[in-house]
Amino acid sequence: MEAGTKPKISGARLCCCCNQRRAALKRPKTLEQICRECFYEVFEEEIHQVIVENQLFKPGERIAIGASGGKDSTVLAYVLSELNRRHNYGLDLFLLSVDEGITGYRDDSLETVKRNELQYGLPLKIVSYKDLYGWTMDEIVKMIGLKNNCTFCGVFRRQALDRGAALLKVDKVATGHNADDIAETVLLNILRDWVDALQLLLVKMDLFLDANLLSIYSPNAYRGFAREFIKDLERLRPRAILDIIKSGENFRISASTKMPEQGTCERCGYISSQKWCKACVLLEGLNRGLPKLGIGRSRGLNSDVKKDVKQDSGTKSIESKQCGSLDF
Numbered sequence: 001m002e003a004g005t006k007p008k009i010s011g012a013r014l015c016c017c018c019n020q021r022r023a024a025l026k027r028p029k030t031l032e033q034i035c036r037e038c039f040y041e042v043f044e045e046e047i048h049q050v051i052v053e054n055q056l057f058k059p060g061e062r063i064a065i066g067a068s069g070g071k072d073s074t075v076l077a078y079v080l081s082e083l084n085r086r087h088n089y090g091l092d093l094f095l096l097s098v099d100e101g102i103t104g105y106r107d108d109s110l111e112t113v114k115r116n117e118l119q120y121g122l123p124l125k126i127v128s129y130k131d132l133y134g135w136t137m138d139e140i141v142k143m144i145g146l147k148n149n150c151t152f153c154g155v156f157r158r159q160a161l162d163r164g165a166a167l168l169k170v171d172k173v174a175t176g177h178n179a180d181d182i183a184e185t186v187l188l189n190i191l192r193d194w195v196d197a198l199q200l201l202l203v204k205m206d207l208f209l210d211a212n213l214l215s216i217y218s219p220n221a222y223r224g225f226a227r228e229f230i231k232d233l234e235r236l237r238p239r240a241i242l243d244i245i246k247s248g249e250n251f252r253i254s255a256s257t258k259m260p261e262q263g264t265c266e267r268c269g270y271i272s273s274q275k276w277c278k279a280c281v282l283l284e285g286l287n288r289g290l291p292k293l294g295i296g297r298s299r300g301l302n303s304d305v306k307k308d309v310k311q312d313s314g315t316k317s318i319e320s321k322q323c324g325s326l327d328f
């Protein structure tokens with residue numbers, strides 16, 4: 001046997017931790033072959049270490065777990081409630097679900113969350129787009145079609161989690177974003193800058209820019225591309241995803257870059273770096289039958305609102321309209 005190679009049981013490699021059971025997987029992070037039982041143990045212990053080293057929680061804090069019923073947030077709910085109990089973190093944990101109103105999709109996954117509520121003994125709060133914004137995703141898609149609907153869904157979900165958190169009076173929201181999600185986001189940010197630079201170059205060259213030509217670079221087309229790309233990279237090199245995340249952590253913002261400042265939306269009072277938050281701009285578009293309002297990058301978004309509202313002078317003033325039927 002070669003030096004450093006693990007023994008095998010009838011052809012299969014042994015777990016590098018217990019040296020007894022068959023290895024069930026190779027960890028991309030360490031390239032170690034590990035059995036199922038040891039993986040659970042190591043995985044939970046590593047999460048505990050990250051929580052402790054980064055002082056993520058303080059005793060007595062109220063934490064909402066963004067629970068979609070999918071694999072990542074279900075694992076998150078299980079691990080957090082388990083570690084909270086095992087290590088006496090002293091946290092008050094809640095499940096927080098957003099019902100986007102997608103028939104045949106979210107209604108099914110919410111059933112999983114309701115079961116988790118009982119299994120893990122965590123109180124569940126469900127907030128819905130219908131209650132918050134007056135629209136379900138099914139209704140939005142009926143109005144705007146399939147293109148761009150992910151923008152509405154993503155922006156509304158992000159804010160719905162904030163609104164649910166305010167209702168539950170929690171200190172923090174924990175989500176199940178995984179390494180793939182973070183690596184995609186790092187790549188997306190790089191790609192967006194390239195496309196901006198490309199647009200600038202084309203404009204300088206006095207070429208006609210066809211909106212359809214660039215529409216393949218819409219945020220969701222980007223994400224799909226980034227997802228496929230990192231999965232291809234991972235096949236060639238299992239550590240690729242972690243390396244992309246590491247390189248993202250090493251980015252430095254130049255001192256001269258003007259960063260957006262976090263403030264509150266003048267209309268709904270939730271987080272925004274502009275006068276109006278993106279959710280209010282999108283909602284205004286929907287309510288006025290101008291669903292393209294606010295689609296695209298946020299630069300100049302609020303001036304678009306004013307321009308479109310002026311053109312639409314026959315309707316009610318913006319301030320007089322409510323942001324959904326719930327008032328927080």
Ligand SMILES: Nc1ncnc2c1ncn2[C@@H]1O[C@H](COP(=O)(O)OP(=O)(O)OP(=O)(O)O)[C@@H](O)[C@H]1O
Binds near residue numbers: 067068074098175177
């Ligand atoms: N409808 C929702 N209600 C509450 N939280 C959500 C919802 N959708 C997404 N989240 C939170 O955002 C995280 C990332 O969402 P994403 O859409 O990437 O889901 P995902 O990768 O399919 O994860 P999951 O497997 O948990 O569904 C989820 O793990 C969850 O914590």
